[in-house]
Amino acid sequence: MRVLLLLCLPVLVLTGCVTAPPSNPSNLCRVFKQKHGWYQDADHAYKRWGAPIPVQMSIIYQESRYIGDARPPRNHLFWIIPWTHISSAYGYTQALDSTWNHYKSQTGHPFADRDDFGDATDFVGWYVEQSHRILGISKSDAYSQYLAYYVGAGGYRRGVYRHKPWLMRTARRVQSRAHRYGRQLAGCRSELEHPGHWWWPF
Template identity: 50%
Template structure:
């Protein structure tokens, strides 16, 4: 019985370790060295959707800080009455319920989960690929891909982001992260797609 309890504890701790946040999130080579199970899904999504892993990973980092269970903060009325969350965004990709449901349906991924890294990075690739096709964006145009991801393709087309200086500044930060990630992967022994 004691060995069963120890095995159960090891399983729980192992599950927690696999979903923990990388220690050096701004160093993509270190992320892949620490989270070796993420390499294959990142490589697969890059191959499937034609979107560089640096773009996919920068999107996930800036959406969730690599937290599998990330959600928008709760809102409160009068500072103490809970009103729910600002949106249905959840998981690594911060995909909204409706957009995630569209992905699941169109890709026949009925058991996909937003808190599963492999599913989330495939979703990000799928969404960016759709933005490339619908909006004519380059696969490496991180700034505009991120703006389309954040605002939705319709919001991007209507240029809603122009009314949000904070979002445009944030998109510049996402672009800078992607550029650093891309440079890091060029010499990274932990990344071999």
């Protein structure tokens, strides 16, 4: 047993902080009931930044499918050998190194990790608040918020998304999912806030 534990320890150290994605990401109630603590994380970000929970969760789903250590594809050396990733995007939010570092410095949260779900919801809440303050986008406008999230404040001002039909289609999916998540959350929010001793079959 001791030998087995020693053999497994490196694996636990490397993978123990990132959990598997929820089994039914299309249903927000099931997501929150399966992933204990996620609702509290999203609710904390909502109370701190005013970003509606369905908007937060729809953006995170679109960026990573709730995969905590998600990364973009790699470039290939000589078209064969896997090389560097095409960007520094990482984690639940796919935030770039530069954007994440700016968030940490602006919020006084120097130890935030992109593969920590609580930090991810706080980041998205902060970004939504920034887009509202700088660009005047409603915090509940998932379509415009996602466009600003993807192209940045400067790109949004210049309207660069208008030349990216695929991005506008993606933003509409984010909006549709946020609306669906909102309807679902309305039916289970009370239970999530006062869970008692419920049991939810998956």
